[in-house]
Amino acid sequence: MERHFEHELENLKENLIAMGNLVENQLDASYRSLFEGKVDLANAVIEGDLRVNEYDTNIDSQCQRLFALNQPVAIDLRLLMSALNMNRDLERIGDIAVNIAERVRPLVNYSAFLRSTRLPEMAQIAQIMVKDSLEAFITSNPSLATRVLESDDVVDGLDRNIFYRLVREMEDQHVPIEPAAHILILSRHIERLADHATNIAEDVIFLVDAKMVKHNAFEGDR
């Protein structure tokens, strides 16, 4: 027996996937604007956030309606709970893309300095985490999600590395202070990016693995 409710859940998943694609594109554009010094592209990212917010609002009300009208249990309940969490994380990733875009203008003449740090490396890992967490959701793949969780430690390590190195270089007066400060803030933004990807990956494990074995095992590790 196929039910109307299942179509609605499929539709919710499609909306999350579409939002995920949009957010990935926003993030990719924010990176290109930053590392290639493209101010116009940065502005496009800032404007594009309106569409992300629109998805956020729509998915929230869709979930609210599905909760209210269907009293979901078991797998359906987990999907709706995960959808609410993922929606919030995706919206925040969209905000971080905007935060990155906002730093493009002050760093536009410092691309060599930017590339001399480990920020590009860190940014790439975080981007892969976002991509993999969404892929894990689309393909219901908890082992891919687990790999995302493991990458988070690498990003955290790079964030600390960038912080201490830049602080030391500022103390030694080897680097200009203002752009260095912007890069420190960018590093924190990207670290948060990886956290949101981690949250999405945890939701995928919760959604797919009803027993939450891997989720608990991982929490035990941390």
Place this chain on the structure above:
Amino acid sequence: MEMDRSTKISTRNLNLYYGEKQALRSITIDIPVSRVTALIGPSGCGKSTYLRSLNRMNDLIDNVKIDGNVLIDDVDIYAENVDVVELRKRVGMIFQKSNPFPKSIYENVAYGPKINGIRDKKKLDEIVETSLKRSAIWDEVKDDLNKSALALSGGQQQRLCIARALAVNPEVLLMDEPASALDPIATAKIEELIYELKENYTIVIVTHNMQQAARVSDYTGFFYIGELVEFGETRKMFTTPEKKQTEEYITGRFG
């Protein structure tokens, strides 16, 4: 998680046949004391048959054959020396359709105790009042105890039947779809009542309403074609059931 809650009713490899047809297949369940256990499953799955086997109501049907054990407080209720009338006093039953006697409210509740030999008017008054209070209908009927029970609303009749069951001081209450003929407000009252009663009684309820099972019960058993598919804590059954079949049934994907 409750690990050590003691068992009130225990069925061991219970098989039940209606003539040639096997209606229950090797059902083994431990029903915890002072808790609500819900039995769910599609029509014909055996849940009501199972419920009726707990106070030997199936004895009244021709051609029923039972093997396996039903233990209440570790005593086999199908043993030869068991007094069935005494058993049904301990294990009361509430049906889908409320069935008050065509007598006054008072007489409905006093009927059981009178049959059990209580003659003292004061004692009977006390039992009637306590039972009606416990079944959360006292305030609605206390000024009208001589009114015919048949003049009450459906929800009130059902609570009166619960009062009637409580009047003989049972230990277990079996409820077969007790609210399925009632409107949402009367249903909510029955559900609240079940919640309150579980402190003093072990309750087993059969229901087609999955949300009702989720709301009122502590443990749930899912039956399908005469077999027990899954039994466990309700909060676990409705969030992360073990069996695919359970998940498909409670999410409405089959059944």
